């Protein structure tokens with residue numbers, strides 16, 4: 001990772017933004033409706049800073065332990081916000097609420113209720129996305145598509161939780177096109193949920209697409225794409 005030069009990162013950020021723009025144009029969407037989230041796991045503070053200097057405005061961390069020192073080191077910079085995108089343990093909720101502008105990975109009713117409770121105690125409203133396990137993979141977190149439909153009514157009652165939409169990670173595949181039916185299913189699910197007459201729950205955001213398949217995701221309606229490798233290079237294993 002540290003072999004990656006600053007100019008290489010700036011170039012990659014520009015290339016990713018250009019591809020997002022072209023994918024948006026193909027789908028007749030405004031590029032302004034899509035936000036890039038740079039996935040920062042295992043990336044050093046210096047590299048993250050370079051990405052910010054290259055125009056990245058949202059940083060997405062999936063490892064709780066890595067998040068705190070990075071947020072502290074980078075500080076509250078103008079116009080830069082942090083999203084939490086990884087699996088969130090219940091006992092970490094208290095430190096997470098209010099620190100992240102959005103939590104993408106709410107994968108159970110229990111976790112949603114804990115976030116609401118902690119947000120209420122902190123006097124904040126926490127924006128979240130509901131993670132859907134579209135591929136039905138046993139190894140992955142998330143609600144089943146029918147499970148998410150069952151909980152939204154209950155989530156609509158929670159006054160300190162702002163559900164903004166859905167997040168999904170399709171099953172790994174060789175070809176980006178393989179993800180298309182899953183992305184489409186997420187969009188259709190969000191559309192169906194948005195038609196349920198909910199008061200607080202919104203379905204405006206779709207967090208889907210990673211380095212391998214973000215162009216397809218944008219074509220299928222993604223509003224947040226979470227990209228690590230295409231910006232920072234391969235992660236050490």
Ligand SMILES: *Cc1c(COP(=O)(O)O)cnc(C)c1O
Nearest residue numbers: 039062085210211226227228229
């Ligand atoms: C690491 C990670 C990403 C980025 O993956 P890349 O394939 O490196 O772009 C996106 N979302 C989540 C939840 C991640 O953990």
